[in-house]
Amino acid sequence: MTYRGAHRRFHAAVGLCAAILAGSFVFATGPASSDPGNLPAPLGQATNTGTGSLGCPNNASWKGFDNNGNPDNFGPVAVKIEDGGRVWVSDFRNSEQGSSTAGRVYSWPSVAAAQDCTTPDRELDGLNQPEGIEVDSSGNLFVADTGNSRILKFTKAKTDTFTTVGNGAATPAGNFALEISTKNGNADSFVRGLAIGNNRLWAADDNRNRVVAFDVLGANNNTTPDVVITDAVCHPKAVTFVGGKLFVANFPQGGCIGSIKRYDTLANNAAPAATFTIQNDHPIDLSGFGTTLVASSTDGGIAKFAGAPTSGSASAPLITSVGQKGKTGTYDLKAPTFGLDTISSDGNPTLIADSGNFRVVQADLTATTTAVTSSKNPSTVGDNVAFTATVTPASGGAKPTGTVQFKADGANLGPAVPLDANGTATTSTASLAKGTHTITAVYSGDANFNPSTGTLQQEVQGKGTSTSVTASKATPAAGDRVTFTATVAPASGTVTPTGTVQFNDNGTDLGGPVALTNGSATSPETTITQGAHTITATYSGDANFAASSGTLSFNAGAPTLAVDPSTVVAGRQTTLSGTRWGADETLQITLQSTPVSLGMVRTDSAGRFSTLVTIPAGFDPGPHQIIVTSNTQRATIGITVVAATTVTTRPTTGTLRVTGGPISTLTLAGTLTLALGFALLTAGRRRRYVVCQPATVIMQRLARHL
Structure with missing residues (x-):
């Protein structure tokens, strides 16, 4: 030219x-x-x-x-x-x-x-x-x-x-x-x-x-x-x-x-x-x-x-x-x-x-300002977010030309984008990780307009998650050795969350953070103390997923026992039941003072049991204790043992005096007494005179005939 x-x-x-x-x-x-x-x-x-x-x-x-x-x-x-x-x-x-x-x-x-x-x-x-x-x-x-x-x-x-x-x-x-x-x-x-x-x-x-x-x-x-x-x-x-x-x-x-x-x-x-x-x-x-x-x-x-x-x-x-x-x-x-x-x-x-x-x-250039807007702020990981830069001249009605280079935290978001007829440029991305990002729009300037830069803070939130907590025992009791497992599930999609879980019991950490494996993490084993417990599992979140937490609450009172009836004849049975024991565990039952095993029983998934136990015949009468033990717990309950009832019979030999009489003689005397009474009743009805004598006299006379 x-x-x-x-x-x-x-x-x-x-x-x-x-x-x-x-x-x-x-x-x-x-x-x-x-x-x-x-x-x-x-x-x-x-x-x-x-x-x-x-x-x-x-x-x-x-x-x-x-x-x-x-x-x-x-x-x-x-x-x-x-x-x-x-x-x-x-x-x-x-x-x-x-x-x-x-x-x-x-x-x-x-x-x-x-x-x-x-x-x-x-x-x-x-x-x-x-x-x-x-x-x-x-x-x-x-x-x-x-x-x-x-x-x-x-x-x-x-x-x-x-x-x-x-x-x-x-x-x-x-x-x-x-x-x-x-x-x-x-x-x-x-x-x-x-x-x-x-x-x-x-x-x-x-x-x-x-x-x-x-x-x-x-x-x-x-x-x-x-x-x-x-x-x-x-x-x-x-x-x-x-x-x-x-x-x-x-x-x-x-x-x-x-x-x-x-x-x-x-x-x-x-x-x-x-x-x-x-x-x-x-x-x-x-x-x-x-x-x-x-x-x-x-x-x-x-x-x-x-x-x-x-x-x-x-x-x-x-x-x-x-x-x-x-x-x-x-x-x-x-x-x-x-x-x-x-x-x-x-x-x-x-x-x-x-x-x-x-x-x-x-030539002399006109100053500009560049403003940046977001189509969604805050956004969620994976969202396609559009960023628009609008370049405005300080004076005049002309629209700037040139390009805008978008950046996220200093790194280019694709190539420079030309301004359209309205002085705007737009780019979009779905690759921003969770966190806060500085989005910068750098206007190149053109033959008439000076360069300018605008920024925006874009917050990207992780995808939603939910965290659930379970215990290795369905109903943990005081003294139990228990672990807790947290399972982190995404709100949608099939991607498995990563990151760590921090367990705590009533606000006290149970060890350090535990890494998720296939979406789950298990706490170190801990001994449960008596009282109310709230186990909290706090998920840290990762580059794609938001943090979340879950809780498990239970009351770890001492194990309980009940016996019905509580007074038992030696040789007979009574019902023994219990609660707050470990789930699906075997218990040993013992009768004391002199230890006698009454057998074993297995609890259900809720830590309960009920069984019949037999008090041995000949066990000393008096107050005693039934003791139930597991690997980690022990409970007792009182019971009274009474002696069995004794029936005495006349021996066929020996020197002891025999009391009472032969049963055949007693039977005959009774029969005659009834006959006499009937005769007197009949005579009275016939209006005949009867001389009544004392009953003792009558009985004496009858006895002489027996």
Whole structure:
């Protein structure tokens, strides 16, 4: 997009330092005028001392490099800002000093990164007097290798691997994807400026007085021109598109008249629809945005067309001079001023290749703020959370462009995301671990707006869990040796939680944390004391799961015994029962004072039992104890033993006196008594006289007869 040939003698004569310097640029607005008003000076111009001093902050000394990697002067002739913000600058200074392959293209990741003499991060060398630069929407880089009468196409994959400045490694040989020759047989053509429009790459073919278009964007590689325009084209130095119209800068040499031509029809041999002029009629580069056209001149001036150059057939010089050489309050741009790129919403130049001062000047930028929002905060592990950055300018209605790099705790969340038309960018992730994360959105800045950064604290909670606790004995009793097991289950899904569990009994830790195995953890064995117990198992959580806890409560009173009846005849049985014993354990039953085993009994799963025990016959009468023991517990209960009842019979032999009488005699006496009573009763009923005598007399008389 620039011209250099007419000023070779000028460049060969100067041996000055070169640098990228930050600057500020404010443009006049309102009616057309030749006076730009008071414009702020750039931040640190090169000092023309001839010693290589650049006048950079902190005495930085970056400059261009020769073919051997040695520092040398910087001769910027074209600038280009990608949609993503990366800056490309072509430098033919070393080619002017006699090397045929020393021309270079430098690159910085952003406009902001190119400030203050910062060393570029990419270099393309081995070129011969490179001038025009363009980048298509696929990231392909096009370079006008002017001295070799060709255009080189480099894929984004290749430009991403270009090495840093000074090592001479990234030569074109074997690296370019396509070579477009513009020679006329063996004659050179000196292709200058490049532009993209109407889905084609357009080139200003200087020596052949034509503008040509190639179908080489994206994956296309057609090196034969699709469109050739020669009408009113005379030593063209630059081409650009504004409002869909093609503008061509003709330079006054070889009988040509300096002017800017507009072509509304993009076809072979199309005629211009309008002609525009600038001060001194030496247009050398063109750029624009929307419907605004900007041109640079070899006299160091920059013209911004105040009218509507995309329509009508006006030929008047509708310009506003905003950078003319020697004007007070301007940048003092030094002839020649070759390249400029304009991507600002108001059409003002963004970067200016101030070749005469061996620098690139940056326009003044508007401050911005960046705010970050989350689609879900707090979120849960595994949730897909969207983060949106909104970039807001401090003033004006224009929307920032450029990209936003999202970071989580300092690490990139994917690649940089371009801002949309509303100045927002969004990324999403489902990979954040549990915890609090610092989400940062870093806005790159663009040609009009300063970079800015916003942050957000994102809380990520673990997935829900539940923790249950069981004991090795269903009903632990005082004195039992017991372990407790915690089982941690996820609220959903099949992933098993990891981490540790801390057990405690009534607030006292039972050992240290125990690691989960297959979702379970078991406490150390502990002896249960008498009284109420609450066993708590606290799950720590892990990278995916939230903490939780569970409890188990029980009352570990002393084991109980009951006996029914409690007074038992020796030789007979009684029922012995008990509670609060260990589950499913065997108990030994003993009768004392003199120990006698009454057998064994097994408890049920609740630690209870009931059994019949037999008091041995002949066991001493009196109070005694039944003692029940397990491996860990012991209980007693009192019992009274009584002697069995004794029945006495008359012995058939021996000397003891026999009391009582024969049963047959007693039976006969009773029978007679009953008979006598019946007779008396009968006689009375017959009214006969009966002499009643005392019963004792009657009984005596009867006895004598027995």
